[in-house]
Each structure stands twice: as structure tokens, then as C-alpha cells.
Amino acid sequence: xxxxxxxxxxxxxxxxxxxxxxxxxxxxxxxxxxxxxxxxxxxxxxxxxxxxxxxxxxxxxxxxxxxxxxxxxxxxxxxxxxxxxxxxxxxxxxxxxxxxxxxxxxxxxxxxxxxxxxxxxxxxxxxxxxxxxxxxxxxxxxxxxxxxxxxxxxxxxxxxxxxxxxxxxxxxxxxxxxxxxxxxxxxxxxxxxxxxxxxxxxxxxxxxxxxxxxxxxxxxxxxxxxxxxxxxxxxxxxxxxxxxxxxxxxxxxxxxxxxxxxxxxxxxxxxxxxxxxxxxxxxxxxxxxxxxxxxxxxxxxxxxxxxxxxxxxxxxxxxxxxxxxxxxxxxxxxxxxxxxxxxxxxxxxxxxxxxxxxxxxxxxxxxxxxxxxxxxxxxxxxxxxxxxxxxxxxxxxxxxxxxxxxxxxxxxxxxxxxxxxxx
Numbered sequence: 001x002x003x004x005x006x007x008x009x010x011x012x013x014x015x016x017x018x019x020x021x022x023x024x025x026x027x028x029x030x031x032x033x034x035x036x037x038x039x040x041x042x043x044x045x046x047x048x049x050x051x052x053x054x055x056x057x058x059x060x061x062x063x064x065x066x067x068x069x070x071x072x073x074x075x076x077x078x079x080x081x082x083x084x085x086x087x088x089x090x091x092x093x094x095x096x097x098x099x100x101x102x103x104x105x106x107x108x109x110x111x112x113x114x115x116x117x118x119x120x121x122x123x124x125x126x127x128x129x130x131x132x133x134x135x136x137x138x139x140x141x142x143x144x145x146x147x148x149x150x151x152x153x154x155x156x157x158x159x160x161x162x163x164x165x166x167x168x169x170x171x172x173x174x175x176x177x178x179x180x181x182x183x184x185x186x187x188x189x190x191x192x193x194x195x196x197x198x199x200x201x202x203x204x205x206x207x208x209x210x211x212x213x214x215x216x217x218x219x220x221x222x223x224x225x226x227x228x229x230x231x232x233x234x235x236x237x238x239x240x241x242x243x244x245x246x247x248x249x250x251x252x253x254x255x256x257x258x259x260x261x262x263x264x265x266x267x268x269x270x271x272x273x274x275x276x277x278x279x280x281x282x283x284x285x286x287x288x289x290x291x292x293x294x295x296x297x298x299x300x301x302x303x304x305x306x307x308x309x310x311x312x313x314x315x316x317x318x319x320x321x322x323x324x325x326x327x328x329x330x331x332x333x334x335x336x337x338x339x340x341x342x343x344x345x346x347x348x349x350x351x352x353x354x355x356x357x358x359x360x361x362x363x364x365x366x367x368x369x370x371x372x373x374x375x376x377x378x379x380x381x382x383x384x385x386x387x388x389x390x391x392x393x394x395x396x397x398x399x400x401x402x403x404x405x406x407x408x409x410x411x412x413x414x415x416x417x418x419x420x421x422x423x
Contacts, residue, residue, distance in 0.1 A: 010107045011396040021048025022375035026202065028110040029054060029101070030085065033061040035158070035184060036142045036218065037114040038081040039191025044110075044198065045084035046368045046377040052108075052393060053087045053384065054101065057414040060089060060386040071360040074383075080365050082383035083355060088394070089387035089414035092123055096412045101125065103397050106133050109205065110198055114142040116155045127213055137211040138201045142194050146217040156218040161186040165222030170229055172242040179242075190221035246305075251297040252276065255334055256309055261317040265308075266330035270294070279327040280311050341366075357382035390415035 010027075026049040030041040038053075038061070045051040055061050063078040070076060091097040102125075105111060111130065113120055120126045127139045141147065144156015162168050162180045172179035197214035205211060223230075228248055229240045240248055245264075247253035252267045267273040270293070277285040285291045290300045297304050312320055317333060324331035335343065341352055351367040360382070368377035390413050394404050407413040 011398070020375075020378050021046070022372060023202075024048040024375075026050065026110065027108045028052065028112065028198075029104055029108045030112050031120075032112045032114040032142065034063045034114075035081060035187040036190040036221075037112050037140075037194065038063075039188055040112055040140065040142070040194035040198065041085060042081050042083060043192070043195040043368070046379070047372075048375065048378065049110075051085040052104065052389075053082065053085045054092075054104075055087060055089050055386060057089045057091050057387075057411065060087075064386065071357075071363060074357065074360040079357065079360060079363050079383045083353070083365055083379060084381050085384060086381070086389035086393060087384035087387060088390040090390075091412050092125065094410075094412045096407060096410065098124060100394070100397075100399075100407070100412070102130075102133050104393075105130050105137060107397070108134065108137065109202065110138040110140060112140040112142070112194065112198075117143060117147055117153050131211060135211060136205055136209050138198055138205060138214060139211065140194050140198050140201075140214040142190050143215065143217045145219045147215055151219075158184040158186040158218060161218035161222045165219055165226070166229070166239075167222050167225060170226075170240055170242050170248075173244045174242055176242065185225060186218040186222045189224065190216055190218050193221055193224070246301065249298075250294060251301045252304060252308060254305070256305070256312050258312045258317040258320055259315055262334040263312070263317050263320055264332045264334060265324065267297075268330070272329060273297070275327045275329045276324075279323050279329055280308065282307075282311070353379045355379055355382040359385065385416050387414040387416045 023044055026044065028041060028044055028049050028051040030037065030051055030053045032038060032041065033055070041051045041053065053061070059065060061078060061082070063081070064075050066075045066077045071079065090100055092101060130137055130139060143152075144154055144161065145151040159180055162171075162185065163178065165186075167185070168178040168180055171181055193216040194214065197216060201212050201214050232238065232240050232248065243254075245255040247268075250268045252265055252273075255262050255264050265276060267276050273291075273294070274286045277283055277291075289296060291297050291304055321331055321333065333339075340346060346352060349367075349371075351369070353365050353367045355363050355365070357363045363382050367379075370377075390408075391404055394407070394413065399407070404413070408415060
């Protein structure tokens, strides 16, 4: 079964915004907000899916309210995660608002939500209700702890998930307080896992026409990050603690100070270690019983780090990076965010995308991290204003001018820059 809208009665994609890409023909209704769910939606939209973001009339996605930083009054975090989407502002608590959503669901492939367990059911829009309207619907739910187990009813937050999963117990310096990772790893990874699950379910739907529930959680997205640490625990019964920038299984594999800046050195195998010893003009270390094998280096890591650091502090960072590069040693700088996002390699990989926004002006976002040769990601729209596409979307789903005016007049739908609707 192929998801071809021709002759199906499905509302067509708008001609000016027709998605191009691997997922062209997929229609996604995004009820999720802030980070995890919108990350999933953006990944799908970048690859060509028509993602319609349904937002509450009063303020929309909560990330719109993040006041610092803003670009010409528009939340930068919202702009980051909502490109390539269209937006309708809809009151789902109003009976007519529910009817609008159900009409949209009938012609959708996917719906995403990241509400607390039971919220959709309370709205009368749970999976069993939606599947009656569309048996082929893929229902993707991202929650805090999943929909089963003793914590299923709890809400989820990235920070709490990092603590609960053990991530904070392995982050930071030895002997220091528990720390969260610098980024929202639970939220972001949950979004990626959700997109992965949606694609698997979509492939099944293409073959059979059947929909299904796809779910993941911030807890599972955090636990997945523990592959090496879980292996240590399962193998030894010991819970690993924080190791700073050092690797939990290999040495030397961490950040080191030089005379000017910090650099990273990766001695992940014996050949690299031998190259490091040569580059540091310490060839005898390759046979030193303290450092000869990885097991020895791990047991004597403090001493190893002290001796390497003493040598590295005799030269500037770039001098050492040149030396390590010539020696074939994996090494690199410790960049600031600004340095990383402006580096020629980052730009060559199209990881910074610039788009025009009608209010914010020129907007830069982080690009798609997966490159497809035949159906590459396409960046055709900046993040929408609240209700920017309400009228057009309603028209696509069969609403006439009078019906649209009535919905807006009743406060069921909100729209910006209203334009005349063709009867």
C-alpha cells in the first residue's frame, strides 16, 4: 500500500509549499510542544512530511513564551524547533474545536502528542477515539516515564529524567555534585527516538494500511545513553561514577590543558596510544608497565593525566593539534558554541540553516544531521507565527468561508493576517 493522495479524497498539499523529500506524502498532526515532540516533528518536516502544528489559542506552544533570547520579539527556542511546519491555533476544549481536529485526523498519517498520561482521553481525543476516525493512524506519544509502570501517571521533565536515569550520577568531576548534561539530552533523544518509531510504523502502514501506537519517554531516552555504563554495571555489579571528560573504558581519552587552551586527545586503542607516546616524545611509555596496556593506563590514569598535562602545557593548543594531526592521533579543540557553529566544517556540512521569517527577519537554526543523496532535507519555511496557516488549513480540509468566519468569531480558531477566503 502506497501513501498516494491522488484519487484518495485526501486534501492535497498546498501548491506553494508542496514538500519534497523522502517523506513527501506523509501528513503529521503535531499536538506536542516545547522540545521532545517538536524535535520529532521537525525531523519529519525536514524530510518532506507536511507537519501541521496544532497550538492552543492562548499563547500557543509554551516555548513561544521563552523571553530570553528573542529575535525581534519572537522566541529563538521556538524558531529553532519549528521550521518547515504550518500552524493552526485551535481550542481543543471546545466541541467545535474537537470536530475540526477529528476532520484533520481522518486525512492524517501521524499524530504526535507529549501530554501527561490521560490528558488526550480527558479531551475526548484518545487513541481509541482517533483510530475510529482513521484506522491507519500512527499515534506517537512522548511521555515522562512511559504509559506503563508505577510512574506512568507522573509528568516528565528533562532534568528529572536525567537524575532518575543515573545520567547525573556519571556527569561531572569525581567527588563533585551531580550535574545535568549541558544540553537537554532526554528531550532531544526522545524526539529522535519518536521519529525513529514513526518511520518504522509508517513502513508497516505502507505495507498493510494498519496504524499503531508509537511511544517513548524521557526516561527511556535517558537510559539509552547508558550503554557503556550499563555494561560495566551488568558485568561487575558496580555503579560507575563521574569521570569528568575522561572515558569510562579507555585512557587517555579526555580533555587536557595546554599553554593556551584545552584540547581533546583520543587514545581509544593501542595503536593510537603508541602514536600519542611518540608525538609527546615519550616513546618509552609504550613499554612502561604503568601505561603499556589500556588496563594499566586505566589503573594509573591520574598519574598518566598528570604527566601528559605537564608536557602539553609547554606549547599552545594549535601547535599540539598540528603535531597530533601529523602523527595520526585523534585530537581536536574544545570549542565554544560560537566557534562550533561558525567553523568551516560545520558550515560545509550545512549544519547552520538561514531562513527568512516575516517578523524575526533572518533566522539561523541547526540543520538536519542526516544527509540523503537522492532526497535531501529541504528548508522551505521558517517557524510559523501562531495561527499563521489557520485559514488555509481549514480551507484544505473542506471548510468554506462562512464556516471559517464562524469558527474564528466563536473563538474556536485564531488566525493572523486574515485574508479573504474563497467560497
